[in-house]
Amino acid sequence: MKRQIKVTINGVGYSHEVEPRLLLVHYIRDVVGLTGTHIGCDTSQCGACTILLNGMAIKCCTMLAVQADGAEILTIEGVAKDGHLHPIQEGFWEKHGLQCGYCTPGMILAAYQLLQRSPNPSEAEIRHNLEGNLCRCTGYHNIVKSIQYAAQKMAGR
């Protein structure tokens, strides 16, 4: 009963036979082997598994791999380009936006979408947009600062 799927992850094409019930996050982590996408809750509440799917930030613990057939996916491993950190990654490093690092990939991808939609967000807007991403270490204070840093950097300021 396995089904063939084709996806592009971080610009690389993959094709696998998968069980229809296989969760996309397990596909990414266990079949493709990209373990940067984390599982924190498996019930779409923590945001640790946030990826971009066809440009939209989604929680891939709540999607089946077969539903992603034909999709373009961006995971944390694809955010840096040609060995250069993305400004959001830089921001998290500069502003100490992470401690244990477990929520971080999801945070970075949530921020990625936010800054695409709103390049110069207010603090309130940033906080509102992170509502679906939980961090137990930072109290969000420096995550907000990290995203502000990235927004400035991306605007060339």
Place this chain on the structure above:
Amino acid sequence: MTTATRLFGSAIKRREDPRFITGKGTYVDDVKLPGTTHAVFVRSPHAHARIKSVNTAKAKSAPGIVAVFTGQDVQTGPLPCAWLLPGIKIPPRPVLAQGKVRYVGEPVAIVIAESAYAAKDAAELVDVQYEPLPAVVDCQKAHAKSASQLFDDVPENQSFDWSIGDKAKTDDAFKAAAVVVKQRLVNQRLITNAIEPRACAASYAPATGDLTLWVTSQNPHVARLLIAAFVLGMPEHKMRVIAPDVGGGFGSKIPVYNEEVAVCWASKALGRPVKWTAERRESFLTDAHGRDHLTEAEMAFDRSGKILGFRVATHANLGAYLSTMGSLVPSYLYGPLLSGVYTIPAIFCRVWGVLTNTAPTDALRGAGRPEATYMIERLMDLAARTLNMDPVELRKKNFIPADKFPYQTPVAFVYDSGNYGPALDKALEMVGYRKMREEQEKARKNGQYLGIGLSTYIEACGPAPSSVAGALGAQAGLWESALLRVHPTGMVTVFTGSHSHGQGHETTFAQLVADDLGIPMEQVEVVHGDTGSVPFGMGTYGSRSAAVGGSAIYTSLQKIKEKGRKIAAHLLEAAEGDLLYEGGKWSVKGSPDRAKAFGEVALMAYLAHNLPQGMEPGLEVTSFYDPVNFTFPFGTHIAVVEVDPETGHVKILRYVAVDDVGKVINPMIVDGMVHGGITHGVGQALWEWGAYDDQGQLLSATMMDYALPKADQLPSYETARTVTPSPVNPIGVKGAGETGTIASTPAIANAVLDALAPFGVTHIDLPLTPSRIWQAVKAAKK
């Protein structure tokens, strides 16, 4: 050593970050062992029941199945409790349930298959028949003759009856009091919720008899000792425990858990690797919970507001079994904190540790100290109201004066150093206290309810010393190890027994070493979390890593330099006493050109062609540092909130934190820990509650039902520090991992109740949810 910009004290970016921000960390669930099998646990749906039968036949023929084991198969020692209080009863805690289940989620069987999905399918086929028994959940109700008993030989479900302080003296103080404030306080159960769920993977090599366990642990050596020697009964040295990148601990990754032992046992039985990762629901049900105290507290004052005495009686909910540190947290990490930052002549505290049909409790960020601090700080505010004094004034009046340190409290602790006034003053200045009070007045007239809440807290970090802990019941030492290996090239590898699960030790410890040796940080690497390479260490808990782990490193550094100095003196043909170590080299005083660099000396130590007579070659040192005392950080936090009495909604307008954590190695990292700590305590004050119903079903078993703090509910914090170095360790540090959590719960609670003062509301139990606030306002209006 004292160069212009010292590494010690600098906000250096973390060297662990590049791997985390690019998705290249290695957490336990990322470890993929060839040929691994996957485990799923069959868990009790009942809080209390007799197991009538377990039928595994169907599961054993499921597709992809490898094995199913029950409590009958897995015969090991019980999971240990590592702190023995006088007269304590520690009923055995089996790895898999034996005959009875005592909390929802208790593992009954382990199902192992070729994939996690197949294991989950097969687990559905395990048929367990139960005979339900009456459950006890509330620890006061459980502590009664008529209550249903968890264990036949633990009457009234009482594991221990512990006390500290002078009862007679305290009773006398109350007789002499002009004012007594009294409050029953609930410190609700919390569930830690590190974002990384617990996970473990065991791999047994039949050919050599070596067992390797990757596990989400804050203390891999302790886990190894307990699992190998006490539970599995195998030679400890044949087991290696690796706690790689760990996604937050907050206390919940200190204990030894059933699942870790079960996968080890199963891997030995099967000769194949076995891996398990918790689902979040399992984290909720089976990670050690925290807090859960019911307390009657009363404080006696004279007419002027001086504290005369403090009397506390607490029922502490231990859960169904004693977790590894389950007995320590509500006793020695709680009672000795009851003097707070105040001069209190007489204190008496009694604690009943009670077993209930709930998940075992253990350390949770702060562990005992938040419970004590919340109580003291709530009572101070209640007293201020009763005495008609400003809460600031009352606190100042009772502060232990700065010239009284070291200060002996009536509850065992000797505070190392402190200066409480300046931290309070700084916080008042930052928040603009007087102006805030005026604004509050004005706002009230407009029907807006602002509240200003203070908390002047004490924290105790780095439990110590081992000999005292041993006399008080510890089954472990409280020291830390540090192996410093200087390589022939002058590179340094630091093997620390501390464990980082977000604390950033790879950076701070490298700063410490590079600063002391006067070499670039790039020359220093920090290794932790692997019993295969690190000498026995105690791991990270109780905000001890800098104070104890850092001091161990410092001790090794001095020994390295001592040997280096001998070699340098020999090479320079100078007297040791004439040498100066600065900027990474030994030079002869007065003639700086006669010098040997650290790297040259390291090379000579290994070449060994020309060493002082009788000196062994090589340059590496292992130290075991046993602290002489705890360290005692302190500070003042002030919260400003607005409460809407119509909806019960609380908005945090401002949050000011002034902490004194002694000397600071990396201020950026300390600030980060303070932010996270505050948030954890805010969660307890306003939202978080591990709630069971009367049948022992966990009502808040998902992240939908258990309200973790979110970004949009919080302000940015305003933080500052005062610096009072600790005299008890060589680097003057105290500890910063838990201060925020200890301080913030009472600051927020006091602020909310201050806002509700016009309604005559004096107390609401935690968490201060909108419905509770709304009800309290409504009840008060009647």
